[in-house]
Amino acid sequence: MRLLKLLPALAVCLLFPALSFAQSSSTPLKVAIYGLEHGHIAGFLHQFPQQHEVELVGIVESDKALANRYQQEFHLDPGLFYNTLDEVVAAKHPQALLVYTSVGDHRKVIEAAAQHNLSVMVEKPLTISLDDALAIRRAARAHHIHVLVNYETTWYSSNKAVYDLINQGKLGDVRKVVIHDGHEGPKEINVQPEFLKWLTDPATNGAGALYDFGCYGADLMTWWMHGKTPISVTAVAQTDKPDIYPHVDDDATIILRYPGAQAVLMPSWNWTFSRKDSEIYGNKGYAITVGLNKLRLRYVGEKQESEITPDPLTPPQDGSLHYLAAVMNGTLNPDGDQASLDTNMIVMQILDAARESVRTGQTVKLKPLPAN
Incomplete structure (x- = not known):
């Protein structure tokens, strides 16, 4: 938890490495953040301006005081903030969701993202129980999305x-x-x-x-x-x-x-x-x-x-954003690695x-x- 500079990476449902996930490697991946209550988000926001493979298009946070604190600390555009996932999807059409809620909320957020065909990255661990993990796997398979889990030690x-x-x-x-x-x-x-x-x-x-x-x-x-x-x-x-x-x-x-x-x-x-x-x-x-x-x-x-x-480590396996972009553009198959859904x-x-x-x-x- 201490080395916040290391960014979230992700784990992947491998049954559907379809071309529908692919995008031009020269086009930034559009991502939205869901939640700000996980403290690791601070390290992620520090790193975001230093890379060009991923574009932050929205942040979902219903706690206004918490949203305002992060908006001021990181000098974020107030227009990035939304109250619900539905709102940011309709307005910004993100391609992946970075989840910074409590671990206990991972299942419900992933299931909601799956309804929008949004691939998801969560901070470790995947969830709080095996039952929730099985439900997450079902949602990932049903909606053909990637579900990725980040560990600092992956890098x-x-x-x-x-x-x-x-x-x-x-x-x-x-x-x-x-x-x-x-x-x-x-x-x-x-x-x-x-x-x-x-x-x-x-x-x-x-x-x-x-x-x-x-x-x-x-x-x-x-x-x-x-x-x-x-x-x-x-x-x-x-x-x-x-x-x-x-x-x-x-x-x-x-x-x-x-x-x-x-x-x-x-x-x-x-x-x-x-x-x-x-x-x-x-x-x-x-x-x-x-x-x-x-x-x-x-x-x-x-x-x-x-x-x-x-x-x-060499790109794209030297950091979470490189990793995510490679998975989403179809150039990296994370079969059995630390971030993959099967491993998790x-x-x-x-x-x-x-x-x-x-x-x-x-x-x-x-x-x-x-x-x-």
């Missing part, structure tokens, strides 16, 4: 380097993965009040740190495991700061079991500092990510580890099962979702 060259090492067999068989995500807590880092309100409500966030940061590890592990569904999910969660977070967890651990491998996800609002880093151990070596663009490596037979700087259906299986495991104290067994 880390260190994570892409791990993916390449796994594919090249340099780490051997992946045996154990440990993923740390989180920060000191949303209140502690002074997120916007409207952001804090829904983050700390299980009805609008799904859980606390379990969902807010557990989704990063679930997404990365699903990508690194090439779309495999875990055999089981076991999770524990607790609230170490009940005076601040009385209704949601602020610390969690999620264990994912695969044939021959385990992943331990460690989402928390109790880290001493912000972190998003991973340890990947195979039978031929290990890789440890260090921030966005560093990697520590050690292979069998080596006496000490080395540190490398992976090659930078598995992420929602994991999060939903983790929440149930916390509730019951039991391990939850999973099976791959039916294709329809």
Whole structure:
């Protein structure tokens, strides 16, 4: 949540990569924003003037005070603001919708967008439950729209380097993965009040740190495991700061079991500092990510580890707006990547099962979702 400069990317319903999505790469993609209560919108608005592939044509926000605050802070044209989705569609004919509501509102906004044949980008995670995720997938298929999910960690060259090492067999068989995500807590880092309100409500966030940061590890592990569904999910969660977070967890651990491998996800609002880093151990070596663009490596037979700087990510997979434009103009098929809808259906299986495991104290067994 802290690195707001990284823009929303997206996840995609792949069953309909039809030419109807395509547009001239020289014509800016017309997008509208729905909602301003998700604090990550600030980073997106900072970046918007610096690119030319996407044109912002409208913002839907019914809270006048919130709309006015953003209008003044970012010097936005008052004519950009609308009260409803129907109004902005009729007036501006956007081609995609960027959703910055609470996670709990994702389903209803995506279903409304689908009625207008509008592709959608949401901030992570996809939604608050597997039932909602299945409904979103039905809407995407029925109306032939893309549904995209953005994770900050999608744009880390260190994570892409791990993916390449796994594919090249340099780490051997992946045996154990440990993923740390989180920060000191949303209140502690002074997120916007409207952001804090829904983050700390299980009805609008799904859980606390379990969902807010557990989704990063679930997404990365699903990508690194090439779309495999875990055999089981076991999770524990607790609230170490009940005076601040009385209704949601602020610390969690999620264990994912695969044939021959385990992943331990460690989402928390109790880290001493912000972190998003991973340890990947195979039978031929290990890789440890260090921030966005560093990697520590050690292979069998080596006496000490080395540190490398992976090659930078290249367009269109170096940022969310490049990514979105490429998906919408038909030059990028995000099959199985971090942003894709198929990947994020598995992420929602994991999060939903983790929440149930916390509730019951039991391990939850999973099976791959039916294709329809």
